[in-house]
Amino acid sequence: MGKIKAAEKFVKYFIKPGKSLTVNKNMQPFEKFSCVGKFKTINQKGKHGEIISKEVLTESTLADLGDASVWIDAHLKSLLPGARNEVVDFFGSMGSVEKIMNRAKGALSVEAKLERGLKQAPGQTFKNIDEAIACIGDGIGSRVITKSLNKLSEKEIETMVSDMLIDGQKLTCKQKDLLMRAIYQKNIKPRDKEEAFRLFETFAQPLIEKRSQEVVDGLTLGILKERMLNEGLDIKKLKDKGFFDEKLLDRLLTDNGIKPIKVTEINNYRGRYGLPEFSNNQIRQLADALNYQRVDGKLLTIYSDPRGLGRYNYTLEETAKQAQESVKASGYRTAQINVVHQNGALGEIQFRGKYTNMIGEYEHIAYDLRRNKNTLGENFDEFKQAILKLSDDEYAKYNEYLESCYNYYNRLELGLPAIKPKLPTRFNKILSEENLKALHDADEALQKELNKNFSPHISYAA
């Protein structure tokens, strides 16, 4: 890494190899932190050589935010062990859980959030460090990776299809044919695509629930326990409501090992033709446990694809923006909950299988590049050029390809037949999912190597 010439009052603080923040030479203590957003106009060359004016934060503002980021980074790291223990205690003993990972947001991503937050803050000002922390939101991220199911045999699939009921009726021959085409990924006429997917989702529901049941039941009990402790929730009254299996509720009274969990938001992301991590029934179970309660004066929200939740007969496009946002163009697929950890840290816990976790690590790169968010090394340059060259229509088609990759990996997790998608020939080969993974893996290895002898430091001019 080369040394950077320090400005008079500001210096570069290297957080990672080659990645730095601007901070004040004399960093301000967090107790005295405040930041008023100041902007300057810069001119940039556009795609066709035209000059585009842009408002950016001044170096002095960036340095103030840099100071806060370094402090918040340390603050979050201090909260990480408590939050980690809580998540491990909660999910670690579950037989369906394969792995748990946790990390605190780093200074670079804190700084990016502070920049966005400052632009939206009242008067574009943070009066103190608490206001800055509040705009970070989920500072601790955890992932709970659930185990895959065994591969289904053709006979098992056949039995599931012949036992399947839609509105209390066995499938018609046409429905059966359509469903088998969906299961085995054979050609489906465009006009039958929506119906085929709904049949496929109904077919796959028992598999989705089998994979997630332990996690969802655990969350349900944790949420109810939290409500018992903090809201005085009466289990007898809850039994009268009939929402839950009585045996599940009895565990609340007899099992002292159940830990409370405070959930403030649920997102159940998936692609338009992708299966969710939590089924609609499971989302309903969590909604029942939460009773749409108000949390700290804010309405608890559940964002899930409304097409299958039972209350709606609307198309996706007819529903509210928030609900539509749970469906991701690239097929991004995870269930995630926002929580308040017992030590007060705000966290996000994601639930997914090992294959979708793998593709989730690099699928977002294309999306980030299209939004000019580029924190990638030089080995991504060719990929970047290819992504930026795509027209919006081509990019939409590319997202369809990425979604089919997500669906492929999810099928593996559910034990369903799966055919690996091929990159359509119209695209540059560098855009293939295999290549994206290879670039990501190479970059990870490079960062690991660079990190070996690295420690964060301030760099002054030579």
Place this chain on the structure above:
Amino acid sequence: MVKYDITSINSKGVNKIVKGSNKMDLSQELDKIIAKLKARVEKEIPDTGYFRNFAENFEKGKKPDIYARDISLFIERDEARDGRAYLGVSVLHPEINIDAASYIMNGDRNKILEYMNNKDFKEELQKAVLELSESLKNVK
């Protein structure tokens, strides 16, 4: 299950309906849909086996005097437990096609009727409607 006739409504249409509609007494209108739904629960939920979801809405053209376009009391079959259903209430956003819904209880036909006949049910329902209506104010 279609609980609302949303087919002919667009943003202009909503305004027309709001201006031209009769305001009504929330409590009285809730009484009406409770009575209608109870009759249907009695008739339409079997001991076991499949049944269709159903709902009762406010009278057409009457706008609730709260932040909502319509209110619906509904029965939704419990797919996991035979012969059982959810009783819920749903409040439709005044302008866009989204509802805020809450499940009130779950049970078989007799349990649902017993719950709806309880003297506290009306109060619980009214409270839920007001909360759901408030929650719609946060919807983008």
